[in-house]
Amino acid sequence: MSDETQNDLRERLERASEEHDGAxxxxxxxxxxxxxxxxxxxxxxxxxxAALLASLPTERAAALVEQIPDAQAVEIFDDLAPxxxxxxxxxxxxxEQADLLGDLSREDAxxxxxSMSPEDAREARVLTRYADDVAGGLMVTELLAYPEDFTxxxxxxxxxxxxxxxxxxxxxYAYVVDRRHRxxxxxxxxxxxxxxxxxxxxxxxxxxxxxxxxxxxxxELRELFDKHRFFGVPVVxxxxxxxxxxxxxxVEEALAERTDDEYRKALGIVGxxxxxxxxxxxxxRRRLAWLSVNIMLNIIAASVxxxxxxxxxxxxxxxxxxPIISDMSGCSGNQAVAVSMRELSLGLVRxxxxxxxWLKEVAVGLVNGVVLGGLIAAAAxxxxxxxxxxxxxxxxxxxxxxxxVSIGGTVPLL
Amino acid sequence: MSDETQNDLRERLERASEEHDGAxxxxxxxxxxxxxxxxxxxxxxxxxxAALLASLPTERAAALVEQIPDAQAVEIFDDLAPxxxxxxxxxxxxxEQADLLGDLSREDAxxxxxSMSPEDAREARVLTRYADDVAGGLMVTELLAYPEDFTxxxxxxxxxxxxxxxxxxxxxYAYVVDRRHRxxxxxxxxxxxxxxxxxxxxxxxxxxxxxxxxxxxxxELRELFDKHRFFGVPVVxxxxxxxxxxxxxxVEEALAERTDDEYRKALGIVGxxxxxxxxxxxxxRRRLAWLSVNIMLNIIAASVxxxxxxxxxxxxxxxxxxPIISDMSGCSGNQAVAVSMRELSLGLVRxxxxxxxWLKEVAVGLVNGVVLGGLIAAAAxxxxxxxxxxxxxxxxxxxxxxxxVSIGGTVPLL
Numbered sequence: 001m002s003d004e005t006q007n008d009l010r011e012r013l014e015r016a017s018e019e020h021d022g023a024x025x026x027x028x029x030x031x032x033x034x035x036x037x038x039x040x041x042x043x044x045x046x047x048x049x050a051a052l053l054a055s056l057p058t059e060r061a062a063a064l065v066e067q068i069p070d071a072q073a074v075e076i077f078d079d080l081a082p083x084x085x086x087x088x089x090x091x092x093x094x095x096e097q098a099d100l101l102g103d104l105s106r107e108d109a110x111x112x113x114x115s116m117s118p119e120d121a122r123e124a125r126v127l128t129r130y131a132d133d134v135a136g137g138l139m140v141t142e143l144l145a146y147p148e149d150f151t152x153x154x155x156x157x158x159x160x161x162x163x164x165x166x167x168x169x170x171x172x173y174a175y176v177v178d179r180r181h182r183x184x185x186x187x188x189x190x191x192x193x194x195x196x197x198x199x200x201x202x203x204x205x206x207x208x209x210x211x212x213x214x215x216x217x218x219x220e221l222r223e224l225f226d227k228h229r230f231f232g233v234p235v236v237x238x239x240x241x242x243x244x245x246x247x248x249x250x251v252e253e254a255l256a257e258r259t260d261d262e263y264r265k266a267l268g269i270v271g272x273x274x275x276x277x278x279x280x281x282x283x284x285r286r287r288l289a290w291l292s293v294n295i296m297l298n299i300i301a302a303s304v305x306x307x308x309x310x311x312x313x314x315x316x317x318x319x320x321x322x323p324i325i326s327d328m329s330g331c332s333g334n335q336a337v338a339v340s341m342r343e344l345s346l347g348l349v350r351x352x353x354x355x356x357x358w359l360k361e362v363a364v365g366l367v368n369g370v371v372l373g374g375l376i377a378a379a380a381x382x383x384x385x386x387x388x389x390x391x392x393x394x395x396x397x398x399x400x401x402x403x404x405v406s407i408g409g410t411v412p413l414l
Numbered sequence: 415m416s417d418e419t420q421n422d423l424r425e426r427l428e429r430a431s432e433e434h435d436g437a438x439x440x441x442x443x444x445x446x447x448x449x450x451x452x453x454x455x456x457x458x459x460x461x462x463x464a465a466l467l468a469s470l471p472t473e474r475a476a477a478l479v480e481q482i483p484d485a486q487a488v489e490i491f492d493d494l495a496p497x498x499x500x501x502x503x504x505x506x507x508x509x510e511q512a513d514l515l516g517d518l519s520r521e522d523a524x525x526x527x528x529s530m531s532p533e534d535a536r537e538a539r540v541l542t543r544y545a546d547d548v549a550g551g552l553m554v555t556e557l558l559a560y561p562e563d564f565t566x567x568x569x570x571x572x573x574x575x576x577x578x579x580x581x582x583x584x585x586x587y588a589y590v591v592d593r594r595h596r597x598x599x600x601x602x603x604x605x606x607x608x609x610x611x612x613x614x615x616x617x618x619x620x621x622x623x624x625x626x627x628x629x630x631x632x633x634e635l636r637e638l639f640d641k642h643r644f645f646g647v648p649v650v651x652x653x654x655x656x657x658x659x660x661x662x663x664x665v666e667e668a669l670a671e672r673t674d675d676e677y678r679k680a681l682g683i684v685g686x687x688x689x690x691x692x693x694x695x696x697x698x699r700r701r702l703a704w705l706s707v708n709i710m711l712n713i714i715a716a717s718v719x720x721x722x723x724x725x726x727x728x729x730x731x732x733x734x735x736x737p738i739i740s741d742m743s744g745c746s747g748n749q750a751v752a753v754s755m756r757e758l759s760l761g762l763v764r765x766x767x768x769x770x771x772w773l774k775e776v777a778v779g780l781v782n783g784v785v786l787g788g789l790i791a792a793a794a795x796x797x798x799x800x801x802x803x804x805x806x807x808x809x810x811x812x813x814x815x816x817x818x819v820s821i822g823g824t825v826p827l828l
Binding site for chain 1: 456608726
């Protein structure tokens with residue numbers, strides 16, 4: 001889509017939402033691909049986005065909220081009236097509800113919860129209690145659960161009666177619970193196909209199914225899904241009551257999100273997500289938070305160099321090589337960071353492996369330090385015709401490389 | 415798991431595989447969590463891993479191959495005898511087969527294909543024709559397909575007869591095809607529950623289902639799954655024949671892999687995956703590939719500084735500040751890279767948006783350049799008591815920051 005059409009699209013959306021013409025806004029959104037729509041929405045002003053959501057029919061607004069980045073959705077909900085926000089949030093899948101409410105300020109979240117129906121608010125409140133990287137925060141509560149004394153016929157007639165609702169559920173299993181809603185078994189849907197209508201599901205279910213506690217960590221969940229080929233696993237509280245289902249896709253998404261986060265941090269974006277649609281000062285402040293710490297470290301390093309000012313002015317060529325040494329060892333350190341984070345995300349290393357990783361990095365650091373140090377030494381020698389200068393500069397680079405890969409490789413494991 | 419137990423685990427695996435005692439190796443693997451097992455395997459030597467796979471029962475070996483990183487699996491298959499490799503590969507899901515064969519050298523892959531059954535080899539060959547980021551390379555070929563003149567009863571009896579095989583299939587739909595295997599419809603499994611046995615599935619199926627062509631790109635797939643809530647979408651060739659199914663989870667995994675790859679590149683790991691279990695020289699060479707380009711750029715930059723050697727020796731304090739300026743602007747550039755890659759992966763920007771992104775970066779660059787430049791200017795002034803020095807150093811940092819965020823923010827979009 002060309003820039004002109006993109007701008008035109010954004011303007012049509014802005015106009016429709018200023019005029020509170022939800023139908024027009026909806027037809028604009030429907031006339032383009034979902035990717036183009038999201039890009040146009042992300043280029044609207046914060047108020048424009050809030051006006052758009054307020055004017056759209058509730059279900060369409062919810063569908064849009066699901067697609068835009070969380071950080072942007074949070075901004076919009078800050079600006080929406082609590083009852084409009086509550087209407088949209090009620091339409092979202094449970095896990096998204098919890099994410100969004102959890103990211104809002106406590107005050108805003110409470111105002112929205114107060115505008116929701118008591119039943120919906122109670123359910124949402126339960127989910128927001130969980131951190132977003134434990135089973136309780138990642139699970140969905142849209143699931144099929146039947147009492148253990150139900151028959152095949154009763155289940156099938158419930159499926160038939162609620163087919164409309166259930167088709168949004170990504171489930172291949174029904175769960176069987178006792179009177180106190182404790183998980184008793186899992187009922188593969190295909191078993192319903194083969195059983196006589198009058199058979200109690202108790203006789204068909206798989207007993208003692210694999211389940212996870214609501215406080216299971218993301219790493220525990222990864223391990224569980226690595227071990228079993230399940231598509232989803234039931235989540236229970238400490239009394240064994242069924243709370244929700246954790247899906248493989250949900251765990252994979254959370255793991256990818258965590259990797260993204262770690263890489264962003266490694267590249268110096270630390271204060272949470274930054275999108276270019278955010279206000280300038282927010283974006284500047286987030287980057288400065290990290291840069292200002294870094295500049296302090298740099299000034300400390302510089303003051304060490306300053307101690308040798310007399311040496312520097314005697315051999316001014318050293319000054320020319322200082323930035324090279326500093327930059328190159330920084331780059332070597334970054335590479336070590338990248339490899340450690342990759343190995344962490346693949347589960348090949350753990351915090352306890354610091355020493356082993358360090359030995360591996362020292363080996364690479366020695367080889368690369370000698371090669372790069374040799375290169376720069378040769379450059380210095382050829383350039384200045386001074387072999388000693390080459391030796392000093394090369395040795396400094398080799399030593400710095402060794403130190404920086406040691407730090408870069410091990411710090412992510414600490 | 416402590417380091418001692420981890421070492422002990424690795425040694426037990428090595429001993430069992432040296433003695434070709436597959437049963438012992440299997441019981442060692444089964445005695446620990448899958449994550450511990452993978453970590454132990456990744457710490458074995460390359461030959462040790464090949465010996466382990468050769469000694470394990472085929473199915474257990476295939477399960478292990480599925481869990482270890484692809485780069486490691488490829489190394490192992492280089493070392494395995496073609497017939498042992500073929501036996502293990504035959505057990506893998508189709509998409510993994512294709513990935514692995516595609517990553518091997520053409521020679522090794524051909525040797526393995528020649529040892530597979532003609533039928534399996536033919537199927538694997540079809541899949542390896544595809545790049546691993548298009549629908550054909552990401553699809554699974556494990557699916558349920560029935561001729562359109564089948565009845566509910568015929569489908570149900572096939573399901574019952576093959577329940578064992580099908581339970582590894584992550585499918586909620588069966589596909590309906592005509593005599594030339596062209597996709598005609600999709601049959602939601604739950605419809606089978608509610609229909610009389612004699613009804614032809616043609617009357618139950620959803621006609622004209624959404625499908626993708628085998629050459630659809632990863633971005634097209636992302637857009638498709640953003641738009642529809644489907645769990646899987648059938649893949650067809652240009653004649654409309656059903657080839658496989660592309661699953662939401664497969665697309666998400668490929669997208670996460672692509673993001674990982676981009677971040678690794680941003681941090682200077684460019685020659686493909688690096689794992690610390692790889693031989694030292696491979697690891698060194700991959701890092702040096704990037705570092706040696708970088709050192710050349712650095713030497714060019716240094717030669718500019720060298721032109722001003724006389725100025726430098728006159729104001730030696732400038733030399734102390736040069737590494738700070740170089741490092742800080744590098745960091746600012748990295749932050750801009752991180753934000754651009756994040757926005758790319760969220761679909762908020764596209765190559766055409768270079769100018770808009772650049773304007774956004776210039777704004778942040780100006781603010782942060784002025785703040786950081788002011789800080790370093792103040793430091794220079796206080797330290798050396800020379801306001802002019804502060805001004806020069808501060809202005810240099812501000813200007814460099816502006817240039818580096820412009821480059822860092824826009825280059826990922828080109």
